[in-house]
Amino acid sequence: MKGIFSVLVENRDGVLSQIAGLFARRGFNIDSLAVGETEQHDVSSMTIVSSGDSRTLDQVEKHLNKKIDVIKVRRLEESSSILKEMMLIKVAHSVTTRASLIELCSVTDAKVVHFSQKTMVIQLTAEPEAILNFIELVRNYGILEIQRTGSICVSKD
Secondary structure: OEEEEEEEEEOOOOHHHHHHHHHHHHOOOOOEEEEEEOOOOOEEEEEEEEEOOHHHHHHHHHHHHHOOOEEEEEEEOHHHEEEEEEEEEEEEOOOOOHHHHHHHHHHHOOEEEEEOOOEEEEEEEEOHHHHHHHHHHHHHHHEEEEEEOOOEEEEOO
16 A cells, blocks of 8 residues: 655755655665745655555654644555656667657656667656556667656645
């Protein structure tokens, strides 16, 4: 089971380390982590994706709520939220494969952001599963490098 936590924290030194330490000490795994400043400069938003059974995810939420620098913890459901991730992927291409790669990008809403004689860097912002599917689609072209962000999530309400 996947737990998605939207956590508002004080935007100051050491808070990320405290949260990561909490997960490490308790034996919780962080599957994905994204952190950024909110519209308030003194507040950051963390999207933490963790896996576990219902009891484990309840414990994660409980322990997050105990931290002094944590302002608010919300557990988000995938069905009522928008969950996205961004990926940059560098793929090898040749004269014979270039057109098919560009076509693949157009049907998957991916965007070519850099193009050279032998490589192409493609950007895709999508749900994590769509990112994984895209990786499989381009694997045979020759993946040279992949960089992915952590998931970010907002409630639809």
